[in-house]
Every structure is written in structure tokens, then in C-alpha cells.
Amino acid sequence: MPRLLWREPILATTITSAPAVAEPPGDAAATRAPAPPRTRVLTLGDIAGRESGGLVVLLVAVGALTLASNEFLTGGNLSNLARQVAIFGIIAVGQLLVILTAGIDLSVGSVLGLSGAVTAQLLVAGLVAPVAILVGLAIGGALGLANGLLVTRFKLPPFIATLGMLGIARGVVLVITDAKTVQGNGLPEAFQSIANGTVLGVPNLLIIAAGVTVAVWFLLTRTVFGRYIYAVGSNPESARLAGVPVAMVTVAVYAISGLLAALGGVLLTSRLGAGIPTAGTGFELNAIAACVIGGASLFGAKGSALGAAAGALIMGVLNNGGNLLAINAFYLQIAIGVLILVAVGFDQMNTRNAQRGG
Numbered sequence: 001m002p003r004l005l006w007r008e009p010i011l012a013t014t015i016t017s018a019p020a021v022a023e024p025p026g027d028a029a030a031t032r033a034p035a036p037p038r039t040r041v042l043t044l045g046d047i048a049g050r051e052s053g054g055l056v057v058l059l060v061a062v063g064a065l066t067l068a069s070n071e072f073l074t075g076g077n078l079s080n081l082a083r084q085v086a087i088f089g090i091i092a093v094g095q096l097l098v099i100l101t102a103g104i105d106l107s108v109g110s111v112l113g114l115s116g117a118v119t120a121q122l123l124v125a126g127l128v129a130p131v132a133i134l135v136g137l138a139i140g141g142a143l144g145l146a147n148g149l150l151v152t153r154f155k156l157p158p159f160i161a162t163l164g165m166l167g168i169a170r171g172v173v174l175v176i177t178d179a180k181t182v183q184g185n186g187l188p189e190a191f192q193s194i195a196n197g198t199v200l201g202v203p204n205l206l207i208i209a210a211g212v213t214v215a216v217w218f219l220l221t222r223t224v225f226g227r228y229i230y231a232v233g234s235n236p237e238s239a240r241l242a243g244v245p246v247a248m249v250t251v252a253v254y255a256i257s258g259l260l261a262a263l264g265g266v267l268l269t270s271r272l273g274a275g276i277p278t279a280g281t282g283f284e285l286n287a288i289a290a291c292v293i294g295g296a297s298l299f300g301a302k303g304s305a306l307g308a309a310a311g312a313l314i315m316g317v318l319n320n321g322g323n324l325l326a327i328n329a330f331y332l333q334i335a336i337g338v339l340i341l342v343a344v345g346f347d348q349m350n351t352r353n354a355q356r357g358g
Helices: 044-070 073-102 106-123 129-152 158-177 188-195 203-224 222-232 236-241 248-272 283-293 307-326 329-357
Strands: none
Touching: 044 106, 044 307, 073 106, 073 203, 073 222, 073 248, 073 283, 073 307, 073 329, 106 283, 129 158, 129 188, 129 236, 129 248, 158 283, 158 307, 188 203, 188 248, 188 283, 203 222, 203 283, 222 236, 236 248, 283 307, 283 329, 307 329
16 A cells, blocks of 8 residues: 655745756746835935035035124125135145045145245246246245155155145245245235136136135046055055056155145235235145045045045035134134044044944
8 A cells, every 4th residue: 555645834944055057947036026225314425425414514514604793795705605615625625636645735724824935936026827837836845846756765754744845845945034024115916816806706716716726636536546545554565566667656656745725825925915924824734624524544545535525625614604704713623623523523434334234
């Protein structure tokens, strides 16, 4: 008599370590439903990138000042704000290039003061404005080049090399000016109109700063040299093995930083109508703060020109708002320090969320 076997159905479980099962013949594999895509919440960091923290701070600051002061959004105040931010923005963008290579340039403030004072001296001596400006820019570029050579050839840490240049440049400008303002009988009107003039109501300084920012953005995102900068900041040894001229890139970014600092010095001299030997004091720290608020990492390879410009705008908005509301400048320093921490913390939070979601 045949035996009848009854088998209860058994719930199967998937074991990830099991060997792959061969696909069934025919169109069965093609008709099998694909796995549902993993969904996650879209964050501001996904949209704005590393600049998201700075954008939040900027929106909060603008909104608060709009509510607190009726003068903040007036045309006159916005024009003044643009002139204040422009020079900081130019220096911050130059500083960003150095930070992207995991370096730092502490000499930009002193280079600014020296280039501006020398330009003023040449103008007072009767030299034509274009030549005086070129000499001022050349001084900044040469000092930046020296910084790069100290870092690459003599293997000095960027902090030490640029700190030494900070003292040298500041000492030189105080010596050649005898620590006095360089003005003579007044700088040429044509030279002063460079920073104080407007085009269709837009301040020249804002146009120049925007042009510099766009140029550096293009350099970083659309050129091979820009990719080299990020590669050096990410891992210089790997970049060297991949054929990237690490030393050349490092020297170049310091030279560009010095050149843009000199441009800021020339523009500041044009705006003030005089060469101030102490001009630029502390600007290096403001430039670094602007880059950090804008999403740059001091460890290199992370940051953008637009972010650095946004960071400079945030600091300008805070200073401008403090003047409008008659807030003690010391409190503004505290606020800027807190906002640096908030912006960096917000950026880190977005990074962790992206890693968990990815």
C-alpha cells in the first residue's frame, strides 16, 4: 500500500550569504519586479551643498535686520554694504584657494596694507594711475609667490611661512610711510572714482568683486587647474603620483592669494583716497572666517568661491547691522564667533545625514 506524505508549507527566509541562484530561463528574469528604490528626506545640504550652513545664517541675519531696522533695505545702506563687503569678498576668495590646498595665508592683511600704501606713494609722486596700480598688484603677487616658495622649496609650514610674511610686510609699510597716512595734496580723482563710482547705480566695487568671484568659480569648476587644486588639498601624495604638479599648484595659489590681497589694497586706497599704513590689520582672520562660514574646510579640498563670497557677505551684514542698531563692536565679535560654530555645526550635521542616507 503506497504511503502518502503530507508536507506542511514552510516559510522561507532569505540568507544573504547563500550563493546566487541562476536566473530562470526565458523572460522570467525580465518580468520580475525591481526592488523599490530607497527613499530619504531631501535636506538643504543636498540642494545648496556645503554652503547651506552659511545660507541659513545669511537668511536669518537679513530677516532679523529687516525687522529691526527700517534703514537696512534702503538704497543708500545697501550701496554702503556692497562697498564694505566687496573688498572682504575679494580677499576671502583668494584665501579660499589656499585653504583648498590645506594651507593658510596669514599675510593677506599686511600685503593689502603694503600694496595700497605703495600705490598711494607712487600716485603722490606723480606716476600715472595705471602704472601705480600695476606696481601695487605686482608687489602682492611677488609676496604671494614668496610664500609659496617658502612652503614648497623650504618646506616651511604654511602657518609659519605666512606669519613671517605678515610681520615683514607690515614692518616694511610702516618703515616706508613712517607710519603716516599717504595722501599728499589728494590722490587723483580718476583713481578715486575706481572704487567710489557706479555703473547704472551699481557700485564699481561690487562689480569688481562679483567679477573676481565668478572668475575664481570658473577656475575651480571648469578648468584642469581647478581640479588640481582640489586634488592637492585632498591628498598631495596621491595627486603627485597621478601626475599633478603639486609644487607648481601650491605656489600658484599663494601667488593668486597675494595678487587678490593687493587688489583689495588698491581698491581700499581708492575708496579712502589715501594710503593707510595700518590698513588690513586683522583682515586675514576675517577672510578665514568668511571661508569657514561659507562651507570651506581647513583640512582642504572642500569649499567654493560662491561660498567664500557668501561668508564675506554674512560678516558684512552683521557689521552693517551693528552700526545701524548701535551695537557695541565687541558684541559683534562674539556673534561672529558663535555664527562660525553654528555654520560649521550645521554643515557637519548635513554631512552626517547624507552619509546615513547614502
